Amino acid sequence: MSVEKKNTTLQDENFDGLTAAEIEAQHPADAADTIEGLDISDQVKFIKQLPVKDAADSIAEMDDLDQQALIVNLNKGLAARILEHMAPDDATDLLEGLEEEQRRALLNMVTAEDRAELNTLLTFDPDTAGGVMNTEVVILDQDLTADEAIAKIREEVEDKEIPYYAYLTDKKDRLEGVVSLRDLLLAKRGVILKELVKTQSLITVGYNIDKEEVAHLIAHYNLLALPVVDFGNRLLGVVTVDDVIDIIHEEASEDMQTMVGAGADETTDSPVGFSVRKRLPWLIINVLFSALSAWVVHLFEGNISEMAVLAVLMPIVANQAGNAGQQALAVMIRQLAMERFDRKRAWLSVFRELRIGLLNAMIISSLVFGVGFVVSGKLILSLVMGMALGVDMILGAVAGASIPLLLKEMGRDPAQASSIFLTAITDSMGFFFLLGLAGLVLLNG
Structure with missing residues (x-):
């Protein structure tokens, strides 16, 4: 009775303008x-009154640093139950993201089955397929009939992620095929998977x-979804399309930050010393x-x-060429991020940027020459300005396209501080x- 009263009181509590019931x-x-x-004390207070499954679903959607801060402030029993209900x-x-001691303490409190699964997943590099895969998949024996398979899926689906596909294995757990649920439902009665x-x-x-x-x-x-297998073609898990969205978002954010020399995993919540x-x-x-x-x-x-x-003219030349280079740099980094690396195609893209840079340089340098001559009335000075600007723009376009490829060839992140190299x-x-050119043409002419 006292517990019931406590929950009712907490549900009426206000969190950032909303009641706990409204947030839930x-x-x-x-x-x-x-x-x-919310501040961390209110976060803890709110999570404690949620059903564990709802708490797990909400925490899974939080930013990494926020969810880590929250989970370590919960009592370990509740934190362990939340982990058990998360994918x-x-x-x-x-x-x-937790300290080794915190991680070990939580793992010791989850069920033996979940602990074994999580320990296995923790052995994979987080930047690989094994590190982002989900093991909650529907696995079917390839010798089942379609009707038997549907019945089995009904029994298991509650404990799985949305089953886009069913995965067929043989007696040695080797992956033999993938069947979409649509094809399974449309299959004739009695057909073997x-x-x-x-x-x-x-x-x-x-x-x-x-x-x-x-x-x-x-x-x-x-x-x-894409199945992940070991060297013996045994099914380990799947990477789903929602994971891919997270990967693309993460990689785009990392590229944007590393281009200017910031840390790839740095956020506004990162410790000052780390940054x-x-x-x-x-x-x-x-x-x-x-x-x-x-x-x-x-x-x-x-x-x-x-x-x-x-x-006065020096910053104009440097800034214009830098902007032309940044355009080429952004296009090349996007290509490397969105497509499988093809060395020949990538270097042909450098030649494409050279042609673009050449055309842009001709137009801009002609424009600068014309404006400079009208304003100053000095033909040779305007010509020198236009030529220097044009040559530097061409160089900037080629450098912007080449720097990411050179870094890639060296085995480094193509975006890593590329903007710093380009500006230099x-x-x-x-x-x-x-x-x-000014010394050669104007002062010694």
Whole structure:
């Protein structure tokens, strides 16, 4: 009776303008957003009064750092029960972000069956198919009839994710085929499952394949799920299309951050020390590259002193070429992220960017020459400005397209600090072209 009274009181409590009952009625993704807006004490208070399954669904939708902070603030018994009700891949992702001691404590409190499954998933690299796969799949013996298979699915479906497909295995658990639920429901009575897949071209992926490659395969073949197998073709789990959406979103965010030298896994909630360690090395490298640009300017110090207008024109050349390079850089990184790497096609794309850069450079440099001549009335100065700008824009386009490929060939992330390398090239060479041409044509002419 006292417990009943406690729940009624808590349900009337207000959380960020909503009652707990109103938050509970939301979709788990919306509830997660609301929970993340609460302070940690209110988060704990709210989660405690939810049914465990609803709590698991909401926590699974929260950002990684928020869900980790919440789970370690719950009592271990409740946290363990929540893990048991989460999809295995979601529970594994959460555990991977915890300290070793916290992870071990929670694993010791879940059931032996769940502990064995989670420990297995934790052995896979989180950036591979094995690290993102879900093990809650419908597995059927290939010798069952369609009617027997449907009856078996009805028995098991409550404990599985939405079963897009049923996976057929032999006596040694080797994957023999995949049947969509639609085909299973339309199959004639009495037909043996292996008859439905005897002409099938089976598409699988190894557990050690990079998760980006998995995303490409699912997108290429328009699949809702892709089976993950070991070296003996035994079914381990599946990567579903909702996992692919998360992968694409994560990779896009990482590319955007690493382009400018920030940490790939850095967020606004990351500890200050962590962010400093990730950013500082690239800031030091950027200082060295800036020193290179300054050294180029120093080489032509005499030219600038004789014609001060060159100092005004220098940023125009560098900025315009840098922008042209950033355009090529963004297109190339997108291609590498969205498609399987094809060396020949990728380097042909560099030639394409060269042609684009050449045409853009001709138009922009002609425009700058014309405006410069009208404003200043100095033909040679305007010509030098237009030529330096055009050459640097061409160089920027080629460099922007080439830098990600060179990093890829070296086995590095194509986006890693690519913007810093590009800026160093367009700035230093832009200053060199402008000041060098000015010294050669204007001052020594």
